[in-house]
Amino acid sequence: MKILFTGFEPFGNYKENSSWAVAEKVAACGVCNANVMARRLPVSFAGVAKALRDAVEECSPDVIVMLGQSANIDYVKLERIAINMMDSAKPDNDGYIPDEVPIFTDGAAALFTNTDIKDLRRVVEELGIPAKVSNSAGLYVCNRTYYEALRLCNERPGMKALFVHLPLYEGQPSATEDQPTMLLDDMLKAVWGITTNICQRRK
Ligand code: PCA
Helix, strand or coil: CEEEEEEECCCCCCCCCHHHHHHHHHHHHCCCCCEEEEEEECCCCCCHHHHHHHHHHHHCCCEEEEEEECCCCCCEEEECEEECCECCCCCCCCCCCCCCECCCCCCCCEEECCCCHHHHHHHHHHCCCCEEEECCCCCCHHHHHHHHHHHHHHHCCCCEEEEEEECEECCCCCCCCCCCEECHHHHHHHHHHHHHHHHHHHC
């Protein structure tokens, strides 16, 4: 079994990205006796698809668990859908601000995860960590990345992919006092639990 974890480089006002902090740690812990790899992706609408494809090419994963930071949540947000659109009020790390641009003009309007997402929410909740299933990963770089991953699943039958948005972690530099946070350890446990469950179901 091969597992690819992805997180993102810092963006916006943040000096760190909680998604990469967790991806790196969970990969170091190991999961399911699998061959585990972690890759840090650019917050770039233009560059992220190639970065993800290169990582998938290199790793040939059975399972991809993608992580992204979402600053306004206090729960683990399991993403069901990627939408064929890029739109943002804020620039990506290349300074690009898309205005309702389709990802692929001939692509499906939306693509859905091929994991059992409600069951994965239960797994996280049973660990005592709040979790929700979400029907929108936004229209920023995370959604762009997820759309690419779910397209790759169609090209590579058997490969499973899930995107998870995570809060800021407690003590994260540049998090302001009014922003919700979660213990890094709890996010680690949640991602570990999610990945273990996806792997067990694949066996
Ligand atoms: N979160 C952003 C992009 C990178 C990240 O960690 C998003 O939600 O789109």
